[in-house]
Amino acid sequence: MTYSHHQPGYTNAQTVSVLTGASVMLTISMGMRQTWGLFVTPVTQDLGITIADFTLAIAIQNFTWGLTQPLIGAFADKFGCRLMTVLGTFLYAAGLGVTILATGPIGLWIGLGLMVGLALSCTALSLALAATARAVSAAKRSLVLGTVSAAGSIGSFIAAPLAQGLISTDGWVTAMVAFLGLCAVMIPAAYFVGS
Numbered sequence: 001m002t003y004s005h006h007q008p009g010y011t012n013a014q015t016v017s018v019l020t021g022a023s024v025m026l027t028i029s030m031g032m033r034q035t036w037g038l039f040v041t042p043v044t045q046d047l048g049i050t051i052a053d054f055t056l057a058i059a060i061q062n063f064t065w066g067l068t069q070p071l072i073g074a075f076a077d078k079f080g081c082r083l084m085t086v087l088g089t090f091l092y093a094a095g096l097g098v099t100i101l102a103t104g105p106i107g108l109w110i111g112l113g114l115m116v117g118l119a120l121s122c123t124a125l126s127l128a129l130a131a132t133a134r135a136v137s138a139a140k141r142s143l144v145l146g147t148v149s150a151a152g153s154i155g156s157f158i159a160a161p162l163a164q165g166l167i168s169t170d171g172w173v174t175a176m177v178a179f180l181g182l183c184a185v186m187i188p189a190a191y192f193v194g195s
Contacts, residue, residue, distance in 0.1 A: 031155020088122020
């Protein structure tokens with residue numbers, strides 16, 4: 001009897017691609033999400049808004065993320081995980097773009113709140129772990145899911161120093177532009193997450 005570490009229908013190379021793509025996508029997506037606290041002071045001062053305005057954007061993001069996960073999961077089942085993760089990556093970048101162009105709280109609520117929240121439903125844990133679970137055998141699933149989940153925590157070690165350094169030297173807009181660069185890295189990773 002031959003023991004396989006991946007699911008039937010997946011070659012070893014496909015399994016590695018899915019796991020690597022899911023890990024990179026999750027690392028970047030969650031890494032950026034975990035840095036929003038660094039932006040509170042510079043964004044509120046620059047836009048002349050209150051801290052409550054900024055934190056409402058994050059509340060909208062979290063609410064949207066939680067509310068839309070079942071819907072995004074259903075779309076992923078119907079149209080494929082790859083389509084949803086790639087679209088989510090572009091939506092993440094668009095949300096950052098709207099945030100950069102914001103002149104007041106409404107732009108922040110739409111970009112950082114609604115758009116990034118919806119993008120997180122496509123690029124964070126739910127789809128990354130669903131694609132990972134499909135790619136490996138039941139015997140290896142717990143170990144692999146734990147490993148990919150840990151990748152989401154690693155992202156803060158990349159995104160936070162990047163954001164903090166750029167905010168202090170060049171301002172919050174430059175830090176957001178750098179995050180657009182991270183979204184560009186996330187696109188090929190999202191492509192390999194699923195079929």
